[in-house]
Amino acid sequence: MISMRIDGPLLERRLDELYAIGAEPDGGTYRPLYGDAWARAVERVERWMKDAGLQAHRDPVGNVWGRAEGHNEGKAIVTGSHIDTVRHGGRLDGALGICAGLTAVETLLSSNGKPRRPLEVVAICEEEGSRFNTNFWGSRAITGAIGTVDPEIAAAMRERGLDPAKVAAAARDDIDTFVELHIEQGGVLDSSRQPLAVVSAIVGTAQLEVTVTGRADHAGTTPMGLRRDALAGAAGMIQAVESIARSLGNPAVATVGKVRAEPDQINVVPGRVVFTIDVRHADLGARAALEERIRSLCATIASERGLELDVRLLQERAPVPMDAGLRALLARAAKDVGSTAAELVSGAGHDAQILAARYKVGMLFVPSIGGRSHCPEEATDPAQLVLGTEVLARALQLLAY
Ligand SMILES: [Zn+2]
Numbered sequence: 514m515i516s517m518r519i520d521g522p523l524l525e526r527r528l529d530e531l532y533a534i535g536a537e538p539d540g541g542t543y544r545p546l547y548g549d550a551w552a553r554a555v556e557r558v559e560r561w562m563k564d565a566g567l568q569a570h571r572d573p574v575g576n577v578w579g580r581a582e583g584h585n586e587g588k589a590i591v592t593g594s595h596i597d598t599v600r601h602g603g604r605l606d607g608a609l610g611i612c613a614g615l616t617a618v619e620t621l622l623s624s625n626g627k628p629r630r631p632l633e634v635v636a637i638c639e640e641e642g643s644r645f646n647t648n649f650w651g652s653r654a655i656t657g658a659i660g661t662v663d664p665e666i667a668a669a670m671r672e673r674g675l676d677p678a679k680v681a682a683a684a685r686d687d688i689d690t691f692v693e694l695h696i697e698q699g700g701v702l703d704s705s706r707q708p709l710a711v712v713s714a715i716v717g718t719a720q721l722e723v724t725v726t727g728r729a730d731h732a733g734t735t736p737m738g739l740r741r742d743a744l745a746g747a748a749g750m751i752q753a754v755e756s757i758a759r760s761l762g763n764p765a766v767a768t769v770g771k772v773r774a775e776p777d778q779i780n781v782v783p784g785r786v787v788f789t790i791d792v793r794h795a796d797l798g799a800r801a802a803l804e805e806r807i808r809s810l811c812a813t814i815a816s817e818r819g820l821e822l823d824v825r826l827l828q829e830r831a832p833v834p835m836d837a838g839l840r841a842l843l844a845r846a847a848k849d850v851g852s853t854a855a856e857l858v859s860g861a862g863h864d865a866q867i868l869a870a871r872y873k874v875g876m877l878f879v880p881s882i883g884g885r886s887h888c889p890e891e892a893t894d895p896a897q898l899v900l901g902t903e904v905l906a907r908a909l910q911l912l913a914y
Pocket residue numbers: 595606607640695
């Protein structure tokens with residue numbers, strides 16, 4: 514077994530410090546892109562990087578990079594995560610990948626010296642989309658995927674001394690591999706008492722908007738047999754969405770998160786209902802099949818009830834498999850430090866799915882207690898945070914030394 518000697522208390526202290534930046538009076542923290550708390554957090558991380566002996570610099574969108582040169586030139590091995598948070602965000606989402614990445618790299622530099630290839634830590638400026646109607650802003654800039662900058666974002670950038678005209682210069686073609694440690698944000702590891710997982714893929718998502726049209730009628734004078742109740746029909750469809758996803762088993766999930774009935778009156782039969790369906794699966798074909806079954810059952814229910822149905826695709830994102838070689842390397846790293854690692858599909862989106870377009874990517878998950886995330890209750894056993902950081906450090910050692 515290989516000991517990586519991670520300083521657990523230092524990791525906890527850094528997480529505490531970041532969590533305090535942007536703390537909200539009613540709980541949690543909020544560091545929206547280019548806000549005051551965001552700027553203070555960026556400064557703090559930049560200082561940690563310099564203190565760790567890394568060359569720190571900010572790119573044109575505000576991603577912060579800390580770099581250790583290698584004996585050889587060539588493409589870099591990078592670790593990190595996002596520095597922004599949702600409203601009332603928790604202590605670990607994003608912050609863990611930055612603090613653990615920094616702690617891991619610091620440990621390697623002090624115990625193993627200069628790496629063979631360049632080794633970097635990055636604090637990605639934005640992932641959550643919780644201030645502007647954009648997410649993966651930081652990772653999209655790194656992969657060169659940002660074209661024009663929305664005027665509102667451009668103004669916020671200028672306030673932070675960043676030039677929106679230079680966004681294209683944030684693109685990197687000198688990265689080989691990106692590895693991210695993140696909390697699971699779900700309850701699979703916690704409920705199965707597993708300390709760690711190697712992510713196999715990030716799910717693909719399809720988001721649909723369903724409009725069910727019947728006829729609005731008087732709730733007192735219209736007998737049941739003469740009604741075309743859009744809401745009663747939609748209720749059957751919503752039940753069907755749930756039972757189809759259940760019958761397929763993990764990792765298929767389908768969620769109706771928004772429902773709007775019209776005219777939304779206590780004494781009127783609903784004439785129109787609009788609801789959304791979010792469908793996810795790690796396999797593109799399986800997700801398409803799930804979506805197809807949902808569409809066809811909704812159509813059957815609509816025709817049985819004499820309702821009109823319109824299903825519109827709002828957004829679609831393909832599943833992103835993690836690099837096979839990197840998955841094996843992460844599993845080996847876990848074994849090397851004396852741990853086992855489950856394989857898990859990520860149901861949430863991550864920067865890694867954007868970065869996968871240009872670099873080899875891999876992810877590690879540590880458990881979220883009770884599956885809680887994006888809330889002040891977000892927590893992980895400190896021993897598992899250290900374990901995750903050890904595995905990350907070992908993986909970086911295998912990759913960069
Ligand atoms: Zn995150």
